[in-house]
Amino acid sequence: MKEIRGNVIVGQSGGPTAVINSSLVGVYKTARDRGAKIVYGMLHGIQGLLESRVVDLSDHIKSDLDIELLKRTPSSYLGSCRFKLPEIHEDQEIYKKIFHILDDMEIEYFFYIGGNDSMDTIKKLSDYSILNGSRIRFMGVPKTIDNDLAATDHTPGYGSAAKYIGSITKEVIRDGLVYDQQNVTLIEIMGRNAGWLTGAAALAKCEDCEGPDMIFLPEIPFDIEEFMNKIAGLHKQKKSVVVAISEGIRVEDGRYVCELTDNVDYVDAFGHRQLTGTARYLASRIARETGCKTRAIEFSSLQRCASHMVSRVDITEAYQVGGAAVKAAFEGETGKMVILKRISDDPYICVTDIYDVHKVANIEKKVPREWINEAGDYVTEEFLNYLRPLIQAELTPIMTDGLPRHLYCKNNKNQ
Numbered sequence: 001m002k003e004i005r006g007n008v009i010v011g012q013s014g015g016p017t018a019v020i021n022s023s024l025v026g027v028y029k030t031a032r033d034r035g036a037k038i039v040y041g042m043l044h045g046i047q048g049l050l051e052s053r054v055v056d057l058s059d060h061i062k063s064d065l066d067i068e069l070l071k072r073t074p075s076s077y078l079g080s081c082r083f084k085l086p087e088i089h090e091d092q093e094i095y096k097k098i099f100h101i102l103d104d105m106e107i108e109y110f111f112y113i114g115g116n117d118s119m120d121t122i123k124k125l126s127d128y129s130i131l132n133g134s135r136i137r138f139m140g141v142p143k144t145i146d147n148d149l150a151a152t153d154h155t156p157g158y159g160s161a162a163k164y165i166g167s168i169t170k171e172v173i174r175d176g177l178v179y180d181q182q183n184v185t186l187i188e189i190m191g192r193n194a195g196w197l198t199g200a201a202a203l204a205k206c207e208d209c210e211g212p213d214m215i216f217l218p219e220i221p222f223d224i225e226e227f228m229n230k231i232a233g234l235h236k237q238k239k240s241v242v243v244a245i246s247e248g249i250r251v252e253d254g255r256y257v258c259e260l261t262d263n264v265d266y267v268d269a270f271g272h273r274q275l276t277g278t279a280r281y282l283a284s285r286i287a288r289e290t291g292c293k294t295r296a297i298e299f300s301s302l303q304r305c306a307s308h309m310v311s312r313v314d315i316t317e318a319y320q321v322g323g324a325a326v327k328a329a330f331e332g333e334t335g336k337m338v339i340l341k342r343i344s345d346d347p348y349i350c351v352t353d354i355y356d357v358h359k360v361a362n363i364e365k366k367v368p369r370e371w372i373n374e375a376g377d378y379v380t381e382e383f384l385n386y387l388r389p390l391i392q393a394e395l396t397p398i399m400t401d402g403l404p405r406h407l408y409c410k411n412n413k414n415q
């Protein structure tokens with residue numbers, strides 16, 4: 001007979017991915033299967049919890065079809081937030097309020113699916129809980145397309161975004177070849193200060209495609225003059241040039257290239273500037289200085305939620321990390337994040353483990369220098385060997401009337 005457990009709450013935080021709801025299902029199903037009484041969902045993460053905006057997930061997930069739909073639904077079903085908790089010594093009131101709300105709901109287990117900012121929330125809540133003798137257990141479930149979380153081999157969300165980027169980069173390259181005329185296409189890819197996602201553009205280089213001509217990651221300072229010279233050099237050899245550029249590239253003095261445009265002011269609660277406009281800025285500069293036809297394509301939010309092209313490896317692991325978090329918390333763990341540990345590349349074998357969240361929160365894992373070529377304008381074969389297993393296989397969407405069908409949350413006021 002299964003043991004009866006206390007109540008569970010789960011939230012989603014930070015930027016969305018194509019598979020974050022698979023982790024939500026992993027938490028929900030594992031918790032229910034292992035005896036949790038009620039599994040609540042926070043609407044818009046900790047920010048919604050502060051206003052007691054929660055739902056009972058069993059009112060939302062009623063059938064096996066709902067489970068399959070939710071797994072395949074992109075973006076955060078419960079809604080998300082970018083909300084930074086103060087340091088515990090700075091403001092106890094907000095913690096008192098959160099624990100009061102959790103105690104009223106008889107919560108014993110708290111799960112937060114997110115990236116390094118979200119792990120900061122788990123770290124602070126678990127510290128407060130221990131300091132104040134609460135029995136609530138706090139666990140982090142990793143997620144981010146940026147793949148910049150420390151300690152884990154990779155993060156759920158990354159493989160699917162990388163698969164999409166590799167695929168559409170191939171299509172952009174094909175498109176650029178259509179006219180017998182010089183042209184430059186600059187592709188701007190997310191990932192903030194880490195180049196994991198931008199490096200995925202190199203997947204396009206394969207038997208039937210020569211791949212992008214250059215790839216610039218934020219790990220290497222960006223020299224605009226050198227970049228212009230390289231474009232000119234490439235145009236001596238070929239007409240259509242395609243370059244992948246990370247949204248987070250910076251010039252030598254530390255400024256983001258997109259800041260040179262002076263048109264982005266938005267900064268979130270964690271102090272992250274919205275990065276956009278890098279490709280546009282560089283494309284305009286090429287057009288102005290050379291007269292060449294240019295096109296700037298910002299993949300932007302398209303690359304985060306392309307659930308029609310998820311990696312089966314990724315969506316399966318997203319489910320597993322949710323389940324592993326529940327198992328660990330039910331066994332008494334707190335203040336930890338689930339990590340993925342790669343056992344081998346070929347065959348690809350990866351297992352879950354848990355890791356101290358204090359050693360993960362707010363740390364950005366960058367692409368190692370040796371996985372970037374010497375010239376700083378492409379990734380190496382080692383990078384691709386690391387990435388390729390993560391994009392393998394597909395999970396077909398459930399199609400209705402020619403389009404993928406999603407499960408949406410009727411309680412989420414923004415929907």
Ligand code: F6P
Nearest residue numbers: 015144145146190191192274275
């Ligand atoms: O953290 C994931 C991410 O998609 C980054 O790659 C990107 O810089 C950021 O989120 C954008 O965040 P927002 O959706 O809050 O503008």
